[in-house]
Amino acid sequence: MYAASAWEQAARKKCVKVQLDRIQRLFLQKKNCKAYRTVSLHSGLVLTGLLPLNLRIEEAGVLYKIKRGLHPLPELDAEPEGRSDALEVPHPADEPLLTFTTYDSDLNIERQTDVTNIFTDGSKSDDGVGAAVVIYRSRTDEKSVKIKLASYCSVFQAEMVALHRAFELAEKEKSPTINVCSDARSALEDITSGRSLNSLTSQIRRKINKMRELKTINLFWIKAHAGHEGNERADLLAKEAAQNNKKKPDYDLCPISTIKRLIRTETVQRWEEDYQNGETASTTKIFLPTAAAAFRIMKRVGLDGETTQVLMGHGGLAAYLHRFKRKDSPVCACGDEDETVPHLLIRCPIHALERHKLENRLDIDLTESNLKIIMMDDGMRPPLLQFCKQILKIANKRNK
Numbered sequence: 001m002y003a004a005s006a007w008e009q010a011a012r013k014k015c016v017k018v019q020l021d022r023i024q025r026l027f028l029q030k031k032n033c034k035a036y037r038t039v040s041l042h043s044g045l046v047l048t049g050l051l052p053l054n055l056r057i058e059e060a061g062v063l064y065k066i067k068r069g070l071h072p073l074p075e076l077d078a079e080p081e082g083r084s085d086a087l088e089v090p091h092p093a094d095e096p097l098l099t100f101t102t103y104d105s106d107l108n109i110e111r112q113t114d115v116t117n118i119f120t121d122g123s124k125s126d127d128g129v130g131a132a133v134v135i136y137r138s139r140t141d142e143k144s145v146k147i148k149l150a151s152y153c154s155v156f157q158a159e160m161v162a163l164h165r166a167f168e169l170a171e172k173e174k175s176p177t178i179n180v181c182s183d184a185r186s187a188l189e190d191i192t193s194g195r196s197l198n199s200l201t202s203q204i205r206r207k208i209n210k211m212r213e214l215k216t217i218n219l220f221w222i223k224a225h226a227g228h229e230g231n232e233r234a235d236l237l238a239k240e241a242a243q244n245n246k247k248k249p250d251y252d253l254c255p256i257s258t259i260k261r262l263i264r265t266e267t268v269q270r271w272e273e274d275y276q277n278g279e280t281a282s283t284t285k286i287f288l289p290t291a292a293a294a295f296r297i298m299k300r301v302g303l304d305g306e307t308t309q310v311l312m313g314h315g316g317l318a319a320y321l322h323r324f325k326r327k328d329s330p331v332c333a334c335g336d337e338d339e340t341v342p343h344l345l346i347r348c349p350i351h352a353l354e355r356h357k358l359e360n361r362l363d364i365d366l367t368e369s370n371l372k373i374i375m376m377d378d379g380m381r382p383p384l385l386q387f388c389k390q391i392l393k394i395a396n397k398r399n400k
Contacts, residue, residue, distance in 0.1 A: 001057055008061025011054040020053040034305045036314045040280035043312045045271075046294035047284070047303060052274070055267045062263055063256075073254060074262045076152060081253040084202040096209055098192040100219035103181060103228075116142075116175040118166045119222075119230035120182045122158025123238035129153045130241025131162035134234045135169060144233070145169070146241035150252040158238070159184035160200040161251050163191070167207040170217070177216045183224035183231055192219070268292055283313030283341050289372045297375055301385070310388040313341045316396035333398060342368060344391050351391050358387045 010016050021041050028044035029035045035044060045052060065071035066080055073080065117136040123129070129149040135142045145165060149158055163182060170178045182188055190196045191204055208217055222231050268291065275281070275291040288294040288311070301307065309315030318339035322330035332339035334350050344351060346366055359366055362380050364373070374380045 004057045004060040005064030008057050011057040017054045024053045033303055033308050035308045038314050042275055042278045042281035043284040046288055046291050047298055049295050049298050051271055055271055059263050059267055066259055074266055078252060078254040080259055081255050082199050083197045084199050092194050095194055100188045100192055100221050103220040103222040114175055115177045116173045117179045119234040120162035120166045121234035121238045122155050122162050123242045124155040128242040129158050130238045131158040132234045132237035132241055133162055133166045134230055136230055144237055146237050147250045148241050148244055148247045150249040152254055152258045154255045154257055157255050159187040163187060164200050164204055167204055179218045181220040181222045183222050185221050188219055188221050284311055286368055286371055287311050287375050306389045306392055310341060310392055316399045318399055
């Protein structure tokens with residue numbers, strides 16, 4: 001995928017897609033899903049939770065164009081949050097070192113004279129996204145600011161917007177010492193690292209460096225919900241700002257994380273169509289009818305050779321071995337029909353006793369339509385897979 005944004009248009013061509021599928025199928029069968037060489041691409045992808053390479057390449061191209069304003073945001077009428085130009089950021093050797101201190105109640109920063117204490121917080125919930133800044137002088141609630149963000153903004157953005165507003169207010173303060181306290185450790189680390197190109201981070205660093213010429217600036221990380229008055233007040237105001245649906249957002253730039261999630265949603269929908277319309281992976285679709293469901297389920301299922309054989313139908317079964325002239329007949333030992341995974345698990349009379357025990361344990365009939373229901377249930381899935389492996393071992397031993 002190197003420089004995929006430059007050639008992602010080529011990935012849409014059928015001939016290129018075929019080559020990419022061939023490459024991906026090779027490492028799927030050898031490295032990822034422990035499958036036979038005959039594994040279909042669709043089965044291998046859903047079992048390993050991977051997306052087709054051509055769709056991943058198109059994702060990279062779309063994200064590149066969105067960042068540069070050459071492509072509209074999917075489903076959103078908003079502008080992406082930009083990044084600072086690396087050439088505009090001062091060299092690390094020319095920037096003063098920034099650090100933050102873990103807040104300790106023994107410091108007694110509230111009791112210090114001629115000191116302004118500023119507390120910030122951000123909040124994101126189903127009600128919305130908000131941020132708040134609270135300024136204290138000598139334990140007096142001097143000023144508070146509530147900031148509304150667009151609903152698609154992230155909690156990290158809320159924390160950064162709050163800190164940005166805090167330093168804007170700090171510039172107007174006459175106190176010689178400014179203490180800025182936040183419970184967002186990730187935001188403070190981003191500011192003090194000196195390596196981030198986040199636009200808000202760059203603006204905050206410039207403000208701090210400018211104020212340091214006249215004032216003492218201290219950054220503190222304070223533990224959230226620990227009963228500290230300033231932090232609790234900022235948290236309450238941030239939640240109130242998030243719930244204010246009538247106010248127009250003060251900050252509405254879309255974070256890259258949201259953009260990636262929207263692009264991935266479109267990609268999964270396209271992959272879902274390919275998976276449903278594909279002529280392969282018939283056995284896999286019995287257990288995992290949708291690609292989206294497969295991604296969620298397979299994260300909880302450890303893949304091994306036996307599980308892969310069951311979910312793909314490729315293994316030591318008479319019907320499979322007969323395809324490659326390794327067995328004279330595809331018919332099961334029961335003599336009723338071809339020996340396939342659905343037949344062994346659901347209809348074969350040889351395994352009726354084990355099947356009956358499993359049905360009583362799960363309190364559900366073992367049918368093709370119910371297999372996907374059982375796979376979706378975290379409680380019923382392990383007994384089903386254990387039963388499948390048990391039946392598969394018997395079949396493999398019989399067909400040696």
